[in-house]
Amino acid sequence: MKLFRALIADDEAALRGFLKRRLEILWPEMSILCEASNGLDALELAHSQHPDVAFLDIKMPGLSGIEVAQKLPERCLPVFITAFDKFAIEAFEAGGVDYLLKPVSDSRLEKMVARLKTRLPNPLPAIQQLDEILAKLSLTVQSGGREYLQWIKVGQKDKIRLVSVQEIDYFKATDKYTTVRSGAEAFLIKKSIKELIDELSPDQFWQIHRATLVNVSRIEMVKRTLTGGYNVHLSGLNETLSVSRAFSHLFRQM
Known part of the structure; x- marks a missing residue:
């Protein structure tokens, strides 16, 4: 029986597929409920399907991952997929927000899964606290983070x-x-x-x-x-x- 449900939002279909396959192995209790290739679709799916976790690419068409996270249903935990440099990563860790750094590795996935398993059964922090964390991350990304290409797509x-x-x-x-x-x-x-x-x-x-x-x-x-x-x-x-x-x-x- 699947205990938790997730949304994956990333504009690269290959990365969505990779993350889905690895999560099915590393976290069999997690069901990948739906996928989105842009922020607007991700937000709509989050409110219609009510996932427990939303994996959100920071840089997506329509809305950024942080903009989507700021409007998620109250009990949906955001996990950011990012290629940002060390400066921005420090801000994620300081805010207690989970993230996956591109290229996504199994070791980072395992660490993220372990953290989420301890957090999901418990109530989320007060929505004001989560909003404050996301606001700080947004400022960090705009002022200090620079996203560079981490994958090359070849046919x-x-x-x-x-x-x-x-x-x-x-x-x-x-x-x-x-x-x-x-x-x-x-x-x-x-x-x-x-x-x-x-x-x-x-x-x-x-x-x-x-x-x-x-x-x-x-x-x-x-x-x-x-x-x-x-x-x-x-x-x-x-x-x-x-x-x-x-x-x-x-x-x-x-």
Whole structure:
């Protein structure tokens, strides 16, 4: 018998499916009642279906996850799905609000499930207290949080696959597509390097050429060439990437 019911709201269908599958294994007493791809539908479903828990993506079309949470039925606990940086995460933890950090891991899911199991049978905090927490989170997100891309969607025949950006070695643009290299695998996507620069964390991915972004954590060695330029050698790959003159300053003090 299912003891609790949940709503999952995220604009990425693949992530909703992943979360549903993992929750069915980690929390068999939880029934996934309904799903939504935007904030407006999420709010409508929350009031018509009365879930015990609402998993809400912070950044959704229509209404943000925080805006939805501020209007949830009184006994519905919000759990935020977010890619925000450490600054915003500290605010979630300080407010006692549960969250899942993208890319969602089993260890974080297990921790979240354990916390919710202790909270769900008990009355919620006073609605005023919950409103105060959500108001503070909203201000934190607006002033200090920056959401960066955590997953890349790639097509494989008739399927869509999610690749964590942490697993990506580099992006390299060609005429019409951008190659995504992840270990021994390579995929083609339609996102341009310019779009990726805006969407990826600059601390994690450096532009080393007008057509190339490299994952800094994958850099094993940087060698100076005979002409005074630089070549980047990546861990686990028998491949080097050239650094153009415009970006050579990144490595001059190394």
